[in-house]
Amino acid sequence: MVADQLRVWAPGRVNLIGGHNDYSGGLVLPMAVDLGTTIVGHRGHDRVVLVSQDEPDPAEVPLDVSDPAGVTPAWARYVAGVVAELAPTTGFIGQVATTIPIGTGLSSSAALEVAVALALVGDDRVDRRALALACQRAEHRASGVPCGIMDQFASLLGIEGHAILIDCTTLEVAPVELPGDVDVVVVDSGERRSLSTVGYADRRAEVMRAADLLGHLPDASLSAVEELEDGVLRKRARHVVTENQRVRDFVTAIGKGDVVVAGALMTESHHSLRDNQEVTTPALDSLVERLVATRGVHGARLTGGGWGGCVVALSDPGVLDEGWTVHPSAGATVEPL
Ligand code: GLA
Numbered sequence: 627m628v629a630d631q632l633r634v635w636a637p638g639r640v641n642l643i644g645g646h647n648d649y650s651g652g653l654v655l656p657m658a659v660d661l662g663t664t665i666v667g668h669r670g671h672d673r674v675v676l677v678s679q680d681e682p683d684p685a686e687v688p689l690d691v692s693d694p695a696g697v698t699p700a701w702a703r704y705v706a707g708v709v710a711e712l713a714p715t716t717g718f719i720g721q722v723a724t725t726i727p728i729g730t731g732l733s734s735s736a737a738l739e740v741a742v743a744l745a746l747v748g749d750d751r752v753d754r755r756a757l758a759l760a761c762q763r764a765e766h767r768a769s770g771v772p773c774g775i776m777d778q779f780a781s782l783l784g785i786e787g788h789a790i791l792i793d794c795t796t797l798e799v800a801p802v803e804l805p806g807d808v809d810v811v812v813v814d815s816g817e818r819r820s821l822s823t824v825g826y827a828d829r830r831a832e833v834m835r836a837a838d839l840l841g842h843l844p845d846a847s848l849s850a851v852e853e854l855e856d857g858v859l860r861k862r863a864r865h866v867v868t869e870n871q872r873v874r875d876f877v878t879a880i881g882k883g884d885v886v887v888a889g890a891l892m893t894e895s896h897h898s899l900r901d902n903q904e905v906t907t908p909a910l911d912s913l914v915e916r917l918v919a920t921r922g923v924h925g926a927r928l929t930g931g932g933w934g935g936c937v938v939a940l941s942d943p944g945v946l947d948e949g950w951t952v953h954p955s956a957g958a959t960v961e962p963l
Pocket of ligand 1: 647777930
């Protein structure tokens, strides 16, 4: 047996509602799921070396890595991003395996970043918010995608049986208990697009331009939004303002056990992501319409960054026999072996 072996586990997430809301400082309601990434190994040596069950080539990252985006193979960029952010003085040697379908909008990259970060720290008594922010910066450096904070927060701060309501301005997190008598089902559209090669950064820039005109968007009034002259910025701001209200209404509905209203809000969220934020595709839209037309399905929406990937549906138990039925899980763990 090798001394000081660790097992780290970091979950993926689904976002129930609050799509494209984190980078404007709005409200989001993700839950960590029972699909995750595991790293087993030990600290030591002068580099981070990880062998992945899903990749032919290992990640081998020196501790002084300065350009994570230039590292190969591509998956090693996320490892390098974390190493560059945390600047550990000791490396790590181990193996990675994941049960998260990679690149489908369930935050496989955030789970990898979080697992690597906890492996390097070697202890889960850390400031999880600070570690999540470091992992977010790692994602920016690795992929060039200016993602918000939702995915890394969900992976580190998830609570079993609950979704988490994140205020992306204050970074406060509140648990929202989910009723036991509904299923959360993730269905893959089968469409794949990398967020870096499409409009995620454009959307973020447009939302920021709208905020320059209206101030902090989550506090803007809908009437002020509707007066914006620029039609594109008006749609983006309308999405943020209405989505924020939908998140609040969803939390209220779920608190009362009203899954019919909660589901309808999810479907409205998808329609706003389609019409205002313009991040969906015909395949995602028809998948949502097909799911919500199924008896016992209360609502469905795009769950990740968009332009492909997965849809999340809220349904009566056992109604859907496709996709993954996921369960709200606790955040990442570190376990000595
Ligand atoms: C991706 C990003 C998140 C968030 C979602 C959209 O998952 O990583 O920060 O912006 O898209 O809600």
